[in-house]
Amino acid sequence: MISLEGVAKSFAAGPRPFEAVAPLCLRVGSGEVFGIIGFSGAGKSTLLRLINLLERPTAGEIWVGGQRLDLLDAAALRQARRRIGMIFQQFNLLHNHSALENVCFPLRIAGLKGEAVAARARQCLELVGLADKAAHYPAQLSGGQKQRVAIARALATEPQVLLCDEPTSALDPHTTRELLAVLRDINQRLGVTIVIVSHSLAVVRALCDRVAVMENGRVVEELDLRQAEPPQPRSDAARRLFEAV
Amino acid sequence: MSDSLIEILPDLWLALGQTALMLLVSLAASVLLGGPLGVLVLLTDRGQLLQRPWLFAVLNGFINVVRSFPFVILIVALVPLTRWLIGSSIGPLAAAVPLSFAAVPYFARLVEQSLREVPRGVVEAAEAMGASVPQIVFKVLLVEARSGLVLGLTVMAVSLLSYTAVAGVVGGGGIGDLAIRYGYYRFQTNVMLITVAILVVIVQAIQFTGNRIAARLDKR
Structure with a gap:
């Protein structure tokens, strides 16, 4: 459903550009719930915003629903965006x-x-x-x-994809659980593909099929959470996240 | 007191009419020209939807330059333009020309400020939904900033009212001019007091109405 091929994003900042997202590849299947987790400043929101082109990639290809978005003109992109829903931390x-x-x-x-x-x-x-x-x-x-x-x-x-940028970070734990139930319900009843960015492992664990762990603009690890046994993180960043719980 | 009041009553009605004319023309100009100018100066700023640095610099500079002029000087400087537009440089309609000229950039600045108050995230959400720039302007920015815009227009109206007194200098007439001519030049203190009292009432009425409408529109 979603496929990022060699996508990177850097911002002009002083003499050397700041690399918010290093070149990476990411694939999310149709109907999947995919998490992006990491500490603040890891580049996870930027990565999410690349999917609907709220941020323009500096390299790579962005495919959603079989359509390459980064080559579309303004009018075609507006059309494409109607098939990609988005929610935000600040609503x-x-x-x-x-x-x-x-x-x-x-x-x-x-x-x-x-x-x-x-x-x-x-x-x-x-x-x-x-x-x-x-x-x-x-x-x-x-x-x-x-x-x-x-x-x-x-x-x-009726979008095929729902992008969620820290949707529960402004909410208390109880409300967070309620909201996650709503998202799960939507995913199961409507088959909407969900990509959710969060710094909370609890949120990702409760909702996601797979999760990408980000650090310094890189995806350091992808974990499958559908397995019965708890995931075995290998990267430092993932271990710190998983141990913090 | 009552004698002099009855004496100036015809003048007073005339002056009120002239003030209303100057105010309406310049308010209409500020909304019709200053409003779009304010939207454009915001949209062309860095990081905004239509980012155009040079166009922003030109528009922003124009607003600042016009706003730097003391109003009296603007009146005199615009006499040729006024003559060309109205055919005369005397009278309330002629005075409305420099008034409008001052009002347009003033209101543009107020509009720009109000629109800047709309949270970036709300605009971004509209972009993510596939809204075009005109849709964002008319359905997001102007709607979300509407109570600020009404308050801006209220401030404008009060400022323009005091400008109309200055416009009396070029024979614009109006209520402020009446206060200056009778009260100040002819030492008729009571006439001056009456006209000032009328101005106070008008200002209160404008501000009260503006506040009420803004509060009604504000659902935040």
């Missing part, structure tokens, strides 16, 4: 829009009109268990509820 809802209007937003910008828009938005709010909060504004919702509205919004255009 990034429109504060002057109600929950329902927030979920309508991606449908409206995709050119849909009329009754169908609100109907589809209601359906998505139901999916995340917030049908009764449709008329509430974000300021009237809790953190967990805001993130669920954000998930409903990301799913409105």
Whole structure:
């Protein structure tokens, strides 16, 4: 579903460019839940943002759903992005829009009109268990509820992929568990491929099929979490992450 | 007191009409020209959606230069432009030209500041959903910043009201001019007090209305 081939990203910073993501290859299968874990500054958010081209790669190819994204022009990229949902640590809802209007937003910008828009938005709010909060504004919702509205919004255009950038880092442990249940439910019921960035091993363990461990812009290890026996990390970074629990 | 008040009543109505005319024309100009200018100067800044450093430098410089002029000097300097546009450099409509000229970059700056308050992440989320730049401007930036924009317009209206008094210098008329002519030049203190009191009431009304609308629009 997702395939990054030799993708790298560096930022101009002083005389030598800063390499946020070193050349790497990554493949995520259809319907898989893939985690990217690492300490702060490891480059995991940058890697995630490369997938929908919020960051332009300085090298490599980005393939999502059989389409190479990094060669598309602006209009084609906008079309492609409608098939890739994204949620954020800070939710990034429109504060002057109600929950329902927030979920309508991606449908409206995709050119849909009329009754169908609100109907589809209601359906998505139901999916995340917030049908009764449709008329509430974000300021009237809790953190967990805001993130669920954000998930409903990301799913409105029926994307094949959901990118999650530290989705639980602003939430308490209880709300985190609830949210992870919502994400798992979406993955199983809709078959949406999920890529989730987190610094929390607990989050990754609870949700992911496979996880890439990042350090200094490199994927130092990929672990399969579907095995019965606990994973045996070989890299230092992975060992430190796994031992910290 | 009442005699002099009755005496200036016709003048007062005329002056109120002139002030309203100057205010409406310059407010319309600031929204129609200053609004787009403010959006454009934001979008062309570094790290923004339409990043164009040279265009940003030109627009930003223009706003700063016009805003540097003391208003009286702007009035005099723009006399040829006013004559060309209106056919005369005297009267409230003529005074509306330099008023508008000062109002446009002023409002542009206020718009730019309000739009900058919209969190970067919200814009990014819209980008990730496949929104185009016009969609981001009209459906994200202007919607999220709307209460700040209304407050900006309120500040503008109050500033322009005091500018209209200065515009009286070129025969623009208006309520501030009335205060200067009767109260200041003719030593009719009571007339001056009345006109100032009227100005106070107008300013209070503008600010009250602006605050109310902004609060209604703000769901944050």
